[in-house]
Amino acid sequence: MQEQEQSARFELEVVPHLDAAYNLARWLTRNDHDAEDVVQEAFLRALRFFGGFRGGDARAWLLKIVRNTCYTWLDKNRAKDTPAVFDEEVHSEETSSDDPEKLVLRGSDERMVRQALEELPEQFREALVLRELEGLSYKEIAEVAGISIGTVMSRLSRARLRLEKALAGNVGKER
Amino acid sequence: MSCADRQARIDAHLDGELEVLASMEMEAHLKACPACAQVYANHQALREALSGAALSYRAPVALRRRIRAALPSRGESEAARPWMLGRWLGLAAAMAVAIILAVVLIPARRGPSIDDLLAQEVVSSHIRSLMGAHLTDVPSSDQHTVKPWFDGKLDFAPPVRDLAGQGYPLVGGRLDYLNGRPVAALIYQRRQHFINLFIWPAQAGVSDALARAAPRQGYNLLHWAQGGMVFWAVSDVNPDDLGEFSSWVKSTPR
Numbered sequence: 001m002q003e004q005e006q007s008a009r010f011e012l013e014v015v016p017h018l019d020a021a022y023n024l025a026r027w028l029t030r031n032d033h034d035a036e037d038v039v040q041e042a043f044l045r046a047l048r049f050f051g052g053f054r055g056g057d058a059r060a061w062l063l064k065i066v067r068n069t070c071y072t073w074l075d076k077n078r079a080k081d082t083p084a085v086f087d088e089e090v091h092s093e094e095t096s097s098d099d100p101e102k103l104v105l106r107g108s109d110e111r112m113v114r115q116a117l118e119e120l121p122e123q124f125r126e127a128l129v130l131r132e133l134e135g136l137s138y139k140e141i142a143e144v145a146g147i148s149i150g151t152v153m154s155r156l157s158r159a160r161l162r163l164e165k166a167l168a169g170n171v172g173k174e175r
Numbered sequence: 176m177s178c179a180d181r182q183a184r185i186d187a188h189l190d191g192e193l194e195v196l197a198s199m200e201m202e203a204h205l206k207a208c209p210a211c212a213q214v215y216a217n218h219q220a221l222r223e224a225l226s227g228a229a230l231s232y233r234a235p236v237a238l239r240r241r242i243r244a245a246l247p248s249r250g251e252s253e254a255a256r257p258w259m260l261g262r263w264l265g266l267a268a269a270m271a272v273a274i275i276l277a278v279v280l281i282p283a284r285r286g287p288s289i290d291d292l293l294a295q296e297v298v299s300s301h302i303r304s305l306m307g308a309h310l311t312d313v314p315s316s317d318q319h320t321v322k323p324w325f326d327g328k329l330d331f332a333p334p335v336r337d338l339a340g341q342g343y344p345l346v347g348g349r350l351d352y353l354n355g356r357p358v359a360a361l362i363y364q365r366r367q368h369f370i371n372l373f374i375w376p377a378q379a380g381v382s383d384a385l386a387r388a389a390p391r392q393g394y395n396l397l398h399w400a401q402g403g404m405v406f407w408a409v410s411d412v413n414p415d416d417l418g419e420f421s422s423w424v425k426s427t428p429r
Contacts, residue, residue: 004266007247012392016302016411018242022234023367036238043242058393059411102213110228117230131190132225133367135412138192156190157183164217167224 010050013058014043020059020134021066027129028070030118034077042069060140067126067144074122101168116166124159131156178211185211189218191415231367293407294388294396296353301371301394301409304349304360310369311347311362321348325359333359333374333404336427343370343420353407363420370410370420377405385421387414397421 021042026035046065053061117125123145130136130144138152145152181204187193188201205212304310313324322335328350337345346362351373358375381400388396395417398407408421 003247011243011246015242015246016393018234018239019231022238023232026232032235035232036235039234039238040241040245044245047246102217110230113224113228114230117225128225132222133231135366135368135416137413137415138187138190153183153187153192157186160186160218160221161182161214164221167221 006050007047010047014046014050014062017059017062018043021062023133024063024066024126024129025070027117027125027133028067028122029073034073038069038073039066041073042066045069057140057143060136060143063130063134063136063144064146112167116163119166120159120162123155124162127152127155128159128163178208181211182214185215186218189215189222226366229367290386290388290398293354294391297371297373297396297407297409298391298394300351300353300360300373302392304351304362304371305369310349312349314347316345316347318345321345321361324348325350329357329359331359331376331404333361334402335361336424338363338420338423338427341419341423343423365410365412365416365420368410368412370408370412370417372424373407373409374404377403381405385425387418390414399425401425 018039021039022035025038025042026032029035029038042062042065046062049065117128120128126145127141130141136144138149141147141152142149147155181201184193184197184201185205188198188205193201205215313321315321315324316337316339318335318337322332325333325335325348335345335348339345343363343365346364346369349360349362351358351360353373354375356375358373361372361374363370363372377400383400385397385399388398390396394409394411395414396407396409397417398405399421400406406421406424408417408424410417410420412420
């Protein structure tokens, strides 16, 4: 009976966030098929851990599981495909905002924006997807990503500067 | 504080995550410092580009089905069969008890439980509207198209306002059925999220106060009465956004 109830509660509280789960997984894996596998795996995990979920923000709770499942999956696949991981965080030049130039975005070229966001390093992509697409608060993002609110703030800041730089670069190239 | 130290706070300001005092300090700084003002303007432009491009992915139907099928109560696995019967009997017994309790108890507790039932209806209706292809009957961001569409379909004229300038563009309207009567549903968008605003005429004596119903199934709810109408707003946007949305709806002239 208890299992029955728990399953009903899971369906009411967790399943409605399936789109959010898929959106995050799709942006992190950058592939439809992988995102489906990750989300299915994450839901199985969520169902298993649901007994330990003591109410609160079910969406953040689920997204945290989805995120962790994504990274486990990405690590496994990277190990197979690309043994030498290029750590973009360490190697790429830091984006500075000294003397910022005005960002010119023509209309909203969806393909360009999508591509630029896809090319951001994971942790920046993740922060922007959670904030701008899912509308999570800093506190929720901190919970999902397992980082402090201060780190959320600085990650979003760097993510935005990088994305702006990438988009400004693309605009320049196309002209 | 130097401008370099302020970088991340510009984002927090944009995201509405600064405390009031820090936010005021930032406002003042942005007026005085062109470089930081440019960063802020760029972030705003970026936000618009992100929300303008439909970037969110929706879960494929097949995945939705697989996940629902994997839930124990709906599981079809062979191994589950022998004890499924026992579980269904248990469920049937529990439902019988629940129905008896409901029959006995519900008439005894009017008051809050009516709002409670209504809240559940509102959430269900919101979820239903997002499930299929029936979010809007009249998809239009033009209030002058949406408002007349309700003429002759309802025995009242719901107030319709586009709130695109406030960050909540009108997506369209829909006829719905709530609280035992036909109601107007207006659909607004906040980034990738939808807000359903249900409107119907208020009965005499309904309080105008803004009330926040407890979140249900991850959806936030606000309801209020104004100008002889009852309003229920429901969405998965965060409570602050929904609060802001409701204040725009309340404050816009009709």
